[in-house]
Amino acid sequence: MTDYNPKLATWLKNEPCTEAGINNIQVPGRTGNIIWQTRHREPSRYEQALVEHLEAIFATGVVELESLVEALNARGSRTENSAFWTAESFQAEMARLGY
Structure with missing residues (x-):
């Protein structure tokens, strides 16, 4: 289980991704559940x-x-x-x- 959302870190500067959607397509039954959706790293x-x-x-x-x-x-x-x-x-x- 991941303790943070690794994809969130790329959005911290509030700049849209120039490659929207790449590697983000969810395949039913094979999508990982990220418990900590709003964390870009573990708390210190x-x-x-x-x-x-x-x-x-x-x-x-x-x-x-x-x-x-x-x-x-x-x-x-x-x-x-x-x-x-x-x-x-x-x-x-x-x-x-x-x-």
Whole structure:
């Protein structure tokens, strides 16, 4: 099973393929099921750790940005550059990861 969609990586720049349809014809009964349709690669260890922190924080009922940032810092979560989280850095990171 593939943990990401290898064909999605070619579309990250939002530029249409000049060879549309080549190697994409699906033959009934021989089409592989890609579980992770929207991932162009597997999540990094940093991304996985951030998700675990966020899930734990949301489970406590935190929903406000400032409280979320405080909780991330209190749990020892840091940005990818090892900096403390701020509201601005968190919003920028969510925009980057969500592209």
